[in-house]
Amino acid sequence: MIFPRVDNRKYFAVVLLVLVALAWLALIVWGQSPYARFLDHDQLYEVNLGLTDELAGVMLVFVIGWTVMTVAMMLPTSLPLFSLFQRMVQRRPDGTLLISLLITGYLAIWSLFGFLALAGDWGVHAAVERISWLDKNSWILGAGVLFTAGVYQFTPLKYVCLDKCRSPLSFITEHWHGTGEQTEAFKLGVHHGLFCVGCCWSLMLLMFVVGMGSVGWMLALGAVMAVERNMPWGRRLSTPLGVVLIASAVAVAMFTLPVFSDSI
Numbered sequence: 001m002i003f004p005r006v007d008n009r010k011y012f013a014v015v016l017l018v019l020v021a022l023a024w025l026a027l028i029v030w031g032q033s034p035y036a037r038f039l040d041h042d043q044l045y046e047v048n049l050g051l052t053d054e055l056a057g058v059m060l061v062f063v064i065g066w067t068v069m070t071v072a073m074m075l076p077t078s079l080p081l082f083s084l085f086q087r088m089v090q091r092r093p094d095g096t097l098l099i100s101l102l103i104t105g106y107l108a109i110w111s112l113f114g115f116l117a118l119a120g121d122w123g124v125h126a127a128v129e130r131i132s133w134l135d136k137n138s139w140i141l142g143a144g145v146l147f148t149a150g151v152y153q154f155t156p157l158k159y160v161c162l163d164k165c166r167s168p169l170s171f172i173t174e175h176w177h178g179t180g181e182q183t184e185a186f187k188l189g190v191h192h193g194l195f196c197v198g199c200c201w202s203l204m205l206l207m208f209v210v211g212m213g214s215v216g217w218m219l220a221l222g223a224v225m226a227v228e229r230n231m232p233w234g235r236r237l238s239t240p241l242g243v244v245l246i247a248s249a250v251a252v253a254m255f256t257l258p259v260f261s262d263s264i
Helices: 008-031 041-050 052-073 076-089 095-130 132-136 139-152 156-165 168-175 181-205 215-230 234-254
Strands: none
Touching: 008 052, 008 076, 008 215, 052 095, 052 215, 076 095, 076 156, 076 168, 076 181, 076 215, 095 132, 095 181, 139 181, 139 234, 156 181, 156 215, 156 234, 168 181, 181 215, 215 234
16 A cells, blocks of 8 residues: 655644744733733733742743743744754654754743843843932833844844844754764754844844733734745845834834923
8 A cells, every 4th residue: 555645844844833823822821811920021020029039930930931932933933944954854763853952952042042131121120220210211221122123233243143044054054064963953953043043132122122921012023033034035124124113212212201292
């Protein structure tokens, strides 16, 4: 009996997309649950103050939520590289393990970024509580994130990282040598994660402005990053996106500062 040949490429893509869909569903359900505060950095800081003895647990829950958000937002942007690597190793007996290690290394970098971003955010909250001027002008923080994200769109580092992310074949051939395969697969995921963070870190920081529970904003930012990294014309999106972000920062200042808002 001849069995029909299974297209492992389509099977892998379907599994990955199902995983992404489950991550979005988990975020939606989490956002409607009593534990939604663990997805909001402002409320999470208040939770931390009330649960000082459980600081490690609070941070762990946030990192888990951040990782789920990364699966939802960032895995689709890296689907070309994951799919290409899967085709390269699909005939190997350890092919499933290798692709799993690749994705694990990738998510590990984003989880580390989330941990560092949370620590920095808590440092900012502590500064706001201690500096009365900053507390009265907390709008500067949101405008500052928008402005930073906008300016970064014009930096050479942004385009170096973006070009690496937009060239999955050359990236794999540069980092995959077929020796110590399991270690190399994990390192490949780590390296790709580093360049991905270098490309998108400023946009992901916007989640601290709009809140991780804002599914609509997550969808919008995820779509922008996916287009920027994967569409043939995506690289041309970086400049107008930077202009929009800088203009948004200026708008926040104009509608917040009394000298501007009183004259509008």
